[in-house]
Amino acid sequence: MTEREPLKETFAAYARTGDIVLRDQLVAAHMGLAAYLARRFANRGQPLEDLTQVASLGLLKAVDRFDPGLQIEFSTYATTTIVGELKRYLRDKGWAVRAPRRMQELYLNLSQVVDGLGQELGRSPTIAELAAEVEASEEEVLEALEAGQAYRFASLDSPKSDAEGGEPVGESIGEEDQELARAEQRATLAPLLGQLPRRQRQIVHLRFFGGLTQSEIAHRLGISQMQVSRLLARSVAQLRSLAEDSRSQEEA
Amino acid sequence: MTTADEVRLVVPARPEFLRLARVTAAGLAGRMGFSYDEVEDLRLAIDELCFGLTGPTGRHGTVELLYLIDEGSLVVEGQGHFLEDIAPIMLTDLSRVILTALVDEHDLVTGPNGPLFRLLKRRHSNAALAGD
Numbered sequence: 001m002t003e004r005e006p007l008k009e010t011f012a013a014y015a016r017t018g019d020i021v022l023r024d025q026l027v028a029a030h031m032g033l034a035a036y037l038a039r040r041f042a043n044r045g046q047p048l049e050d051l052t053q054v055a056s057l058g059l060l061k062a063v064d065r066f067d068p069g070l071q072i073e074f075s076t077y078a079t080t081t082i083v084g085e086l087k088r089y090l091r092d093k094g095w096a097v098r099a100p101r102r103m104q105e106l107y108l109n110l111s112q113v114v115d116g117l118g119q120e121l122g123r124s125p126t127i128a129e130l131a132a133e134v135e136a137s138e139e140e141v142l143e144a145l146e147a148g149q150a151y152r153f154a155s156l157d158s159p160k161s162d163a164e165g166g167e168p169v170g171e172s173i174g175e176e177d178q179e180l181a182r183a184e185q186r187a188t189l190a191p192l193l194g195q196l197p198r199r200q201r202q203i204v205h206l207r208f209f210g211g212l213t214q215s216e217i218a219h220r221l222g223i224s225q226m227q228v229s230r231l232l233a234r235s236v237a238q239l240r241s242l243a244e245d246s247r248s249q250e251e252a
Numbered sequence: 253m254t255t256a257d258e259v260r261l262v263v264p265a266r267p268e269f270l271r272l273a274r275v276t277a278a279g280l281a282g283r284m285g286f287s288y289d290e291v292e293d294l295r296l297a298i299d300e301l302c303f304g305l306t307g308p309t310g311r312h313g314t315v316e317l318l319y320l321i322d323e324g325s326l327v328v329e330g331q332g333h334f335l336e337d338i339a340p341i342m343l344t345d346l347s348r349v350i351l352t353a354l355v356d357e358h359d360l361v362t363g364p365n366g367p368l369f370r371l372l373k374r375r376h377s378n379a380a381l382a383g384d
Contacts, residue, residue, distance in 0.1 A: 114288055124289035127282030142278045146271065146295075189346055208353040213289045229292050236296060236350060243346055244308050 011068040026063045027056070033075060034059040034082055041086045050108060051086060057223070058085030106144040109134050111226035115218065118225065124215050148230065192242045200235045207232055259319040265332060266310030270302045273317050273330075280319055281326055286375050294373050297354040298328060300347055301369040304360055305332040312336050325356075325374040332366045341367040 007029060014022040034055040042048045062078035070077075113133050117125040131138045193201055202221065206212045207228075214232065218225040261276050263269040274295045281291045305315050313334035320327040332341075340362040343351070351358040357372040 118288075124287035126285050126287055127278075127291060128285070130288060138282050139279065142275060142282060145291075146275055146278070189349065192346065208349050211353065214292055215289055225288070232292075233296060233299075236300065239346055240303065241308070243344060 007074070008068060011066060011074065014063070015066075015068055023060075023063055027060055030059055030063075030075070030078060031056070033078060037079065037082045037086065041090065046090065047108070051089070054085055054089045055082050058082035060222070061085070103140075103144045103147045106134060106136055106140060107148040107226075110141065110144055111148075111224050114225045115215075118215050124213065124225075145229075148226065189239075191246070192239050195242055196235055196238060200231050200238075203228060203231050204235050204239075257321045259321070261317040261319070262314050263317070264310070265306045265313045265315045265334060267303065267306055267308065268310075269315075270299055270306065273302050273315070274298050276317070276319060277326070277328060280321060281373070281375075284321065284324075284326060284375060286326075286373075290373065290375065293354040294326070297351055297358070297371055297373070300350055300354075301328075301358065301360060301371060302330060304341055304343065304347060304369065305330060305367055311338065325372055327370065327372045329368065329370045331363075331368045334366055338367075 007026070010022055010026055013019070014026060035052055038048060038051040038055040041051050058081050059078055062074070062081040065081070066074055066077055068074075110130060113130060114125065117129060117133055121129070125133075127138050127141055131141045134141065136144075193204060196204065199221075203217055206217045206220065207214065212220070214228045215225050218228045221228070259276065259280060261272060263272050277294050277298045278291050281294050286294070302315060302317075305311075311332070311334050313332065313336070316331045316333060318329040318331075320329070341360065343360050347360075351371070355371045355373045358370070360367065360369040362368075
């Protein structure tokens with residue numbers, strides 16, 4: 001048996017059972033790859049710690065999506081996913097170029113503090129509590145949160161792309177998507193929602209149809225609340241643009 | 253006239269100015285002890301309703317916002333004052349779904365002076381009013 005055989009077996013077992021313990025084992029076994037790839041992007045103005053976090057998220061997605069039945073090495077598959085995740089992260093940081101450096105740093109700091117403080121308190125923190133934690137004024141916190149959001153886009157931001165960790169539209173439809181499909185049908189919004197990347201559809205479904213709070217969604221999906229917040233704002237802006245396009249086409 | 257419990261804001265009816273409406277709402281909600289979750293909901297809701305007034309490209313005129321601070325709740329009213337005739341504005345299915353999830357009450361109607369909206373967001377979190 002080669003050194004890789006046990007991992008192949010673990011992948012197969014994980015694909016069969018979805019056991020999170022197995023997933024964690026697979027992630028841990030490949031963390032070196034994530035760290036290596038993060039270091040390759042370390043000269044582009046973002047802290048290595050953040051890049052490593054992004055790469056780890058990419059690794060997690062790769063583990064989740066990898067089909068052990070395919071004739072491809074996991075490391076090859078994961079490298080593509082992780083690099084894509086890192087590039088997307090750096091691209092999305094484009095806003096940061098326009099925001100004052102202090103706001104950039106504060107936003108990054110807040111993205112960790114929101115989750116950490118939320119867990120500590122057992123509820124979503126107030127703005128005053130966040131401000132105290134990051135040693136900034138409430139106004140600065142609000143400014144940083146606003147700067148990090150994606151409320152408006154100059155153009156529709158490729159809703160059919162694999163943006164922000166979503167899978168290409170049309171990938172296998174899981175149980176959650178079937179629930180979403182039912183909710184969509186009820187709201188007659190299926191044509192619009194169907195054009196969002198999968199991750200964004202999930203978040204929209206959980207927040208607007210499932211009634212979960214942003215922090216609950218973050219916990220369920222294993223991402224930060226700030227990511228949920230950004231993806232939600234982005235999704236609404238995209239849905240709005242899609243609705244406008246749809247109306248324009250109907251009127252034409 | 254502005255009292256201690258009211259804040260008025262008038263912005264050009266263009267999407268790029270809606271940031272001010274969001275920041276004002278977030279600032280007031282933050283002062284009132286709303287949680288981060290609730291503040292984010294409020295910002296999205298304000299954006300949705302204001303966008304309903306301005307449309308994607310904006311209109312000639314202004315949007316006047318009135319923020320009413322009550323104990324444990326924030327009411328935001330928005331009135332469009334447009335220098336052009338526009339078709340009656342109605343909430344889309346999408347907006348209704350979004351707003352129902354985000355705020356406790358919402359409405360958008362066409363009044364005698366133009367379109368107007370109202371939303372109410374209650375503070376549901378158990379967070380103490382730390383720092384107040």
